[in-house]
Amino acid sequence: MNKYVYFPEFRDHDATREEVNSAIMGLLAGSQMAVHLLKLTEGSDHLLAEVFPQIPHIKRFNLTTTAASGILRAAESHLGAMAVPYVLGAHEDYMKACLRLVERSTGVNLGASNVRSANQHGKLEDTSTLKFSADSLDQFHLVRKMRNCTIHAGGLSDRALENHCTNMSSRARAGWKRLAGYEPSFSAGHDEVKFGHRETVAALAITKNLARQANEILQAAIPRPAWGEILLRDLDEVGPGLPKDPSERLRKVRGYARFHYSAMKFTDQEIATFNSAYHK
Numbered sequence: 001m002n003k004y005v006y007f008p009e010f011r012d013h014d015a016t017r018e019e020v021n022s023a024i025m026g027l028l029a030g031s032q033m034a035v036h037l038l039k040l041t042e043g044s045d046h047l048l049a050e051v052f053p054q055i056p057h058i059k060r061f062n063l064t065t066t067a068a069s070g071i072l073r074a075a076e077s078h079l080g081a082m083a084v085p086y087v088l089g090a091h092e093d094y095m096k097a098c099l100r101l102v103e104r105s106t107g108v109n110l111g112a113s114n115v116r117s118a119n120q121h122g123k124l125e126d127t128s129t130l131k132f133s134a135d136s137l138d139q140f141h142l143v144r145k146m147r148n149c150t151i152h153a154g155g156l157s158d159r160a161l162e163n164h165c166t167n168m169s170s171r172a173r174a175g176w177k178r179l180a181g182y183e184p185s186f187s188a189g190h191d192e193v194k195f196g197h198r199e200t201v202a203a204l205a206i207t208k209n210l211a212r213q214a215n216e217i218l219q220a221a222i223p224r225p226a227w228g229e230i231l232l233r234d235l236d237e238v239g240p241g242l243p244k245d246p247s248e249r250l251r252k253v254r255g256y257a258r259f260h261y262s263a264m265k266f267t268d269q270e271i272a273t274f275n276s277a278y279h280k
Contacts, residue, residue, distance in 0.1 A: 005264060007260070038065045080195030092120065098217075142168065146161060232253065235252065
């Protein structure tokens with residue numbers, strides 16, 4: 001049985017993450033494919049717009065093929081610098097959605113829309129008996145602080161990043177090394193922070209892991225009757241809709257619960273109760 005609840009926001013996040021992953025890896029691969037293609041024109045003095053006149057917007061990159069090849073070979077770090085903030089932004093949106101779901105289900109005001117990414121996981125933990133993995137959070141905040149350095153410190157490491165690396169747990173450090181291929185260590189004001197293919201893969205893996213942990217935390221944070229309402233509303237407003245016939249409607253709810261909400265292990269009696277409460 002699946003241990004995750006596939007509520008709409010989780011499904012949307014999964015789809016977005018897959019799209020982001022495909023787009024990023026496509027761009028990384030595409031830049032290197034372009035380098036290989038340009039080898040066919042090596043030594044030419046013609047500009048790209050003359051060689052490839054059918055490519056849209058080619059005049060904005062109107063260099064000789066030799067100059068273009070050099071830029072494309074170095075494209076990985078530039079693509080990573082754009083990709084990692086994109087990945088973190090998608091995760092931040094998902095965490096806001098999780099907090100809003102708790103707010104709607106419990107009536108507790110968590111300030112979901114205004115919680116910064118540095119505090120979102122802690123805020124969600126406060127609503128549940130379950131916790132995020134401390135090692136996963138260590139890795140996430142490493143990527144976040146690296147991102148901050150590229151945006152706010154001209155790409156140089158700052159004191160916050162240096163201190164974070166120093167204080168990371170040994171398991172978090174080992175996990176980062178497995179993902180990114182090097183020990184997390186930066187000296188403030190001296191080391192340049194770069195994002196390449198490995199850092200991008202690491203960011204995707206870390207946020208995927210945390211998104212699934214958030215899913216399990218939500219299962220404990222949201223009362224079962226509230227999950228029942230989420231199920232019915234999902235089927236009614238996002239899914240195929242609720243049939244008018246009572247027996248057919250109950251059959252449809254049971255099937256939808258087995259498909260998307262099996263982790264909750266709803267009983268037939270619970271589903272019948274949820275169905276009746278939803279239509280009052």
